[in-house]
Amino acid sequence: MLINIIDIGLGNVGSIEHWLDRSNLFYKRVFQIEDFTNDAIIIPGVASAGEYMRKLKEIGLDGELVKRSKQGQKIIGICLGFQLLTDYSEEDGGVECLGILKGSTKYIDNRKTHNGWDSFHLDARELSGNTHIKKKKKKIASGRVYFNHELKVELECMSHTSKLDNNITSFAIRDNIFGFQFHPEKSQRTGQEILELII
Amino acid sequence: MSFRIGATVLIDYDGNAVQSYNFKVRRILGDLQKVLKFLDTYEVDEIHAIVPYKGKGVNNSFKIFSNLSNISISTPLGIGGGITTENIKEITQDPFFERCIFNSAIFNNPRLLQETKSIMGHQSMVASIPFIINDETLMIYNSENDGFQAIEGELYKEISSNFNEIILLDANAEGSKKGFNFEVFDYIEFPIDRVLISGGLTKNDIKKAKKMGLAGVSIDNFVLHSEYSIKGLR
Numbered sequence: 001m002l003i004n005i006i007d008i009g010l011g012n013v014g015s016i017e018h019w020l021d022r023s024n025l026f027y028k029r030v031f032q033i034e035d036f037t038n039d040a041i042i043i044p045g046v047a048s049a050g051e052y053m054r055k056l057k058e059i060g061l062d063g064e065l066v067k068r069s070k071q072g073q074k075i076i077g078i079c080l081g082f083q084l085l086t087d088y089s090e091e092d093g094g095v096e097c098l099g100i101l102k103g104s105t106k107y108i109d110n111r112k113t114h115n116g117w118d119s120f121h122l123d124a125r126e127l128s129g130n131t132h133i134k135k136k137k138k139k140i141a142s143g144r145v146y147f148n149h150e151l152k153v154e155l156e157c158m159s160h161t162s163k164l165d166n167n168i169t170s171f172a173i174r175d176n177i178f179g180f181q182f183h184p185e186k187s188q189r190t191g192q193e194i195l196e197l198i199i
Numbered sequence: 200m201s202f203r204i205g206a207t208v209l210i211d212y213d214g215n216a217v218q219s220y221n222f223k224v225r226r227i228l229g230d231l232q233k234v235l236k237f238l239d240t241y242e243v244d245e246i247h248a249i250v251p252y253k254g255k256g257v258n259n260s261f262k263i264f265s266n267l268s269n270i271s272i273s274t275p276l277g278i279g280g281g282i283t284t285e286n287i288k289e290i291t292q293d294p295f296f297e298r299c300i301f302n303s304a305i306f307n308n309p310r311l312l313q314e315t316k317s318i319m320g321h322q323s324m325v326a327s328i329p330f331i332i333n334d335e336t337l338m339i340y341n342s343e344n345d346g347f348q349a350i351e352g353e354l355y356k357e358i359s360s361n362f363n364e365i366i367l368l369d370a371n372a373e374g375s376k377k378g379f380n381f382e383v384f385d386y387i388e389f390p391i392d393r394v395l396i397s398g399g400l401t402k403n404d405i406k407k408a409k410k411m412g413l414a415g416v417s418i419d420n421f422v423l424h425s426e427y428s429i430k431g432l433r
Contacts, residue, residue: 012293046294116200117203148323149322150321183297
């Protein structure tokens with residue numbers, strides 16, 4: 001397995017690599033269409049939607065990601081990466097995103113931010129049979145995860161979505177698409193459990 | 200959202216982890232990688248890695264941060280000290296950190312603050328505010344001048360608009376257990392749930408901070424010495 005990490009000069013690619021290294025997974029950085037393997041694709045976080053989408057379009061990776069998502073290739077979006085999977089984001093004055101998930105990304109109410117740790121629980125047995133997840137001995141990832149964001153994802157329809165008490169979508173999973181609003185790569189033991197469950 | 204127990208790690212110009220006492224005395228703690236790995240294993244909620252420039256020294260931060268980026272940790276990280284308009288683009292090109300911590304830019308560099316905010320988002324903006332209270336006047340530290348100065352109304356507005364969170368560091372109590380000076384809250388105008396405190400914290404101070412609804416604490420030397428149990432404090 002050779003996991004693809006989108007690297008267009010934006011996003012916390014190095015932190016994602018450290019995350020994969022800790023679970024002894026192999027990966028490569030993807031700069032252009034020709035670089036893709038058929039394994040999972042990770043879209044990292046820690047950047048702004050406007051600039052990220054501009055660069056994706058410039059290189060032609062936007063259409064490629066949509067195409068590969070339709071072909072059933074696993075896509076994992078983290079924080080901004082999750083938000084980019086939606087149709088539209090309010091960030092940077094309004095940005096058309098990838099539209100892989102029906103819904104939009106909006107500023108948290110009253111322009112508040114969401115920083116810190118919240119609980120997380122994912123039981124693979126509760127996911128739909130179409131979810132791209134291998135059958136493993138370990139079925140559950142549970143603990144606490146780290147959030148640091150000012151926009152939130154609002155989805156129109158998902159097969160498995162988890163919301164926090166403050167109505168923020170924590171994560172969403174549909175077939176081959178995995179979106180995490182928090183940073184699993186910075187969520188200590190729980191982050192590694194999530195990685196090992198979904199890859 | 201849970202109350203956060205963080206740790207501050209100071210980094211000297213050679214890239215070593217150092218400890219600071221009373222904002223004056225520094226002692227080399229050891230290899231930065233070992234210290235960060237230790238805190239990561241200890242599962243502190245976040246780490247604030249600061250290069251504490253005092254005065255207009257030679258800025259070596261890009262190299263230090265570059266080395267820092269090679270250390271694999273799974274704990275949220277804030278970096279500060281020596282972030283400038285000249286190096287902000289390079290530092291944020293592959294951000295291995297989630298937060299940027301500023302001190303001197305609070306006073307004199309709104310452009311840097313705006314630029315950082317546009318790249319990293321408002322959620323990443325943290326102000327480091329070391330303070331002392333002299334004759335009922337709140338004085339806050341400006342690293343560029345290496346001195347404390349009285350805080351004025353305009354500065355409060357700047358801090359409120361530019362920063363998502365602030366870290367109030369009791370400079371007189373730093374590195375000790377003599378207790379955090381909570382009187383600072385009589386002076387500070389900032390949402391309390393966006394404030395972290397540091398310096399001189401006792402266990403009772405931490406309980407009080409939690410009860411007050413603060414965002415969290417940063418307990419530097421005591422975490423590094425394992426004198427406090429993170430899980431117990433949570």
